[in-house]
Amino acid sequence: MEEPALPPAPGEREHLSLALANSAIAMAGGHTVDLLGTPARANHWLTERGLAPVDAGMMEMCAAQVRSLREQIRSLFASRAAGLPGLPAAVTAINDAMTRVPTAPLLRWDDKTGPYRTAPHPxxxxxxxxxxxxxxxxxDLLTGPAAERLTACGSTPCNRYLLRHGRRHWCSTRCGDRARAARAYARRTQSGT
Structure with a gap:
């Protein structure tokens, strides 16, 4: 399935986490387009946002880690938008990701050669x-002032999140048009019965 030509949802340009949460796009007919579906696509997504070089050599294990973080972030965004408590596992995943990056080469110990320092695989x-x-x-998004504006797109079957501006609660003009058309159709069918 080809990649949908959707503009970034409001807030995606300011928040990488919102862009990541929106990288699996629900389409009409029950199809989903996963912008991270393969290692090459995940590498491309990260490269477009200045988070990885073009030639990073992404493997499936690394792409799976990015997709997993996406699902944890989506879970927390859904909880925040609905005013519900976040899942502890999702909070733990965010904290683990933030603290995983060493600030210096780590100390290792080989039984035969002794101590040495090393950086992880590039x-x-x-x-x-x-x-x-x-x-x-x-x-930052979940704890900052923009958190009050975090919402799910109000158009079915869209699964994207956005930062609401005023009364707008659609991620794109396409979704707004779809929601208005659905409301008009519902009014016509109700008045016809």
Missing amino acids: TTEIVDHALATVAADAA
Whole structure:
């Protein structure tokens, strides 16, 4: 399935976590377009946002970590938008991502050669840094003044989140048009019965 040509939802340009949460897009007919569905697509998504070089060499394990963080962030955004408590596992995942990045080469100990210092694999280091950056943004969004404006798109079947401006609660003109058309159709069918 080809990638939908949707503009960024309100707030995505300011919040990487919102863009990540919206990287699996529900389409009409029950289809979902996953912008992180393959390692190459995940690498491309991170590269577009300045979080990874083009040639990072992303493997499935790393792409799966990015998709997993996306689901944890979506869970917390859904809880916040609905005024419900966040799942402890999602909070833990955000905190783990923020604290995973070492600030210096770590001390290791080999039984034969003794102590040495090493940095993680370069691709793992890139992904860990990207995850920490996005997780910190999610934490900032959830605890900052914009959190009151965080909402789910009000158009079915859309699954994107946005920062509401005024009364608007659609992620795009397309979704707003779809919601208005559905309301008009419902009015016509109710008055016809």
